[in-house]
Amino acid sequence: MIFIHNPYSSKYIARLFSNIGSLGWATFGSLFLWFILAFSGKERILKKKWLYLLLFGIPLIFIYKQWTNFLFIDFVKEYFGWKPLYSPSIWPHLYYVYYLSFMGVGFYINFDFMRKTQNPVLKKQAKIIFFTVMIALILGTFTDVIFPLLNVHVIPNIADTIILIWAFGVVYAMAKYRFLAINPATAASNIISTMFDCLILLNLGGDIVTVNKATLNLLGYKEEELKGAPVSILFSEEDFTDGLVKKIVREGDLKNKDFVFKTKNGKDIPVLFSSSVLRDEADEAGAAGDARGIVCVAKDISERKKLEEEILKRKKLESIGILAGGIAHDFNNLLSVIMGNLLMALEETSPEEKAYKFLAKSEEASLKAVDLASKFITFSHGGWLKKEKVTLSDLLKDVRNLESPGMNKNVFYDIDLPSNLMPVIGDKEQLNQVMKNLFLNASEAMSGGNHNESNQDGRISVRAENMTVKAENKFLLKKGKYVKVLIRDNGAGISRRNIEKIFDPYFSTKGKMNKEGMGLGLTICYSIIKKHEGHITVESKRGKGTTVTLYLPVSTEN
Numbered sequence: 001m002i003f004i005h006n007p008y009s010s011k012y013i014a015r016l017f018s019n020i021g022s023l024g025w026a027t028f029g030s031l032f033l034w035f036i037l038a039f040s041g042k043e044r045i046l047k048k049k050w051l052y053l054l055l056f057g058i059p060l061i062f063i064y065k066q067w068t069n070f071l072f073i074d075f076v077k078e079y080f081g082w083k084p085l086y087s088p089s090i091w092p093h094l095y096y097v098y099y100l101s102f103m104g105v106g107f108y109i110n111f112d113f114m115r116k117t118q119n120p121v122l123k124k125q126a127k128i129i130f131f132t133v134m135i136a137l138i139l140g141t142f143t144d145v146i147f148p149l150l151n152v153h154v155i156p157n158i159a160d161t162i163i164l165i166w167a168f169g170v171v172y173a174m175a176k177y178r179f180l181a182i183n184p185a186t187a188a189s190n191i192i193s194t195m196f197d198c199l200i201l202l203n204l205g206g207d208i209v210t211v212n213k214a215t216l217n218l219l220g221y222k223e224e225e226l227k228g229a230p231v232s233i234l235f236s237e238e239d240f241t242d243g244l245v246k247k248i249v250r251e252g253d254l255k256n257k258d259f260v261f262k263t264k265n266g267k268d269i270p271v272l273f274s275s276s277v278l279r280d281e282a283d284e285a286g287a288a289g290d291a292r293g294i295v296c297v298a299k300d301i302s303e304r305k306k307l308e309e310e311i312l313k314r315k316k317l318e319s320i321g322i323l324a325g326g327i328a329h330d331f332n333n334l335l336s337v338i339m340g341n342l343l344m345a346l347e348e349t350s351p352e353e354k355a356y357k358f359l360a361k362s363e364e365a366s367l368k369a370v371d372l373a374s375k376f377i378t379f380s381h382g383g384w385l386k387k388e389k390v391t392l393s394d395l396l397k398d399v400r401n402l403e404s405p406g407m408n409k410n411v412f413y414d415i416d417l418p419s420n421l422m423p424v425i426g427d428k429e430q431l432n433q434v435m436k437n438l439f440l441n442a443s444e445a446m447s448g449g450n451h452n453e454s455n456q457d458g459r460i461s462v463r464a465e466n467m468t469v470k471a472e473n474k475f476l477l478k479k480g481k482y483v484k485v486l487i488r489d490n491g492a493g494i495s496r497r498n499i500e501k502i503f504d505p506y507f508s509t510k511g512k513m514n515k516e517g518m519g520l521g522l523t524i525c526y527s528i529i530k531k532h533e534g535h536i537t538v539e540s541k542r543g544k545g546t547t548v549t550l551y552l553p554v555s556t557e558n
Helices: 011-025 028-040 048-066 093-117 120-149 164-177 184-194 215-220 242-250 301-349 354-379 391-402 427-445 522-533
Strands: 072-078 082-086 198-202 208-212 254-262 268-278 291-300 388-392 411-416 423-428 461-470 480-489 535-541 545-553
Touching: 011 048, 011 082, 028 048, 028 093, 028 120, 048 093, 072 184, 093 120, 120 164, 198 215, 215 254, 268 301, 301 354, 388 427, 391 411, 391 427, 423 427, 423 545, 427 461, 427 480, 427 522, 427 545, 522 535, 522 545
Parallel strands: 411 461
Antiparallel strands: 072 082, 198 208, 198 291, 254 268, 268 291, 388 423, 461 480, 480 545, 535 545
């Protein structure tokens, strides 16, 4: 600018240094936006490759256009030196759009960061940048853009000089507030804010002083809702009392204890909880400093718990299945003898005889025993599968139309399956049994006035979708394609205490087992689905209904 604003320089020199200066003014908008993104911590955006193509590709085009006379076509001499004349082409206007857009976006990001950040030092630094940029941007736009467009040439282009206002602001922020310097305080603040685990700081009275972002995200609270609240608000277990807080202060560390956090909406989340006392520095004699607070760290172990429960449940049912299968086979042999003798006795006995009635009841009981034995064999480890391609829409239609004594006639079935739902591979009869058991359970949950009181009629809705598992997950599903089926009812629901035992043999939520059910329905469903290399889950809430989710492998046949 010294050469351009020198009236004794030649036009050639003015053009040459204007071209050299374009390396700065053509890239300034991009570099400013880049700086603001880094300052405001937009790490996710800064990792995008397209960002750098945008930041440096556009300025390179305008630098090229400047050197090829598409921006400044000539220079006129004024009292202050040389004044550039803009080209009548569209390129100067495109440059204005680029410059003002990038500056505007950076300006807005800085303003938004200044408004939202809770760090007082960063807030002050953002204010300095905001006001110095605003002053420099307004004045520079007038001198270098608006005035030339209005053919006002008595005022020189001094945006390059005016931008020093912002530069001095950055220098002041660096000197006054150690801007961009790494110190223990800023390092600790960044570590805490980026921790995946929950960090909670308590005072000695057990009240929350501060929490990190991970805690807020996990529990669904806002920071102001937790500050000053008793720590018991975070826990669903009653044993976390003031006495436990005092014990931590008195005895010191608490390491890797299982607790359950309670979210704002009441959901329970198992966590691995540790805490330690925050003390002053030790004195010269080496004595421990006074306690000032309690630092608590909690790790969400929901996925680990589910995986452990799934493995334990599978092993338990496999063990029961092996035992039950062996007993059931031997039991079947004994029943065959009993049933054969009963049939012979019935043939030799007249219906009018008193013994005939007892023999008929014995036959009825024996048939139920045979059915029970077949159920044990079904969920035994060695149960046989006749694998074939099964279309779920046809299967669900057959089950819905099935007449069964336990089915509630007032239930409305809402089955909506996508047309592109892929067929699954499995034993049609066994899958039919699964669907029948699930529909029967859902129907019974809405009979006898047990359904959600806000609904006059019971509703069973079925939804399904294709999905892909890319890696083995908490359900122990192998990689591949699956069909996910959701069967939802608006019945009475199941308590959290009972939901954990829902797949156990002979467990029932009906109070007492009736003639139609012996507490084996869901156990059999679980065993069948697992033999199909799928998975089944149950989610429920009292008074809100129950949702059963099935994952079934897709048939690879065309």
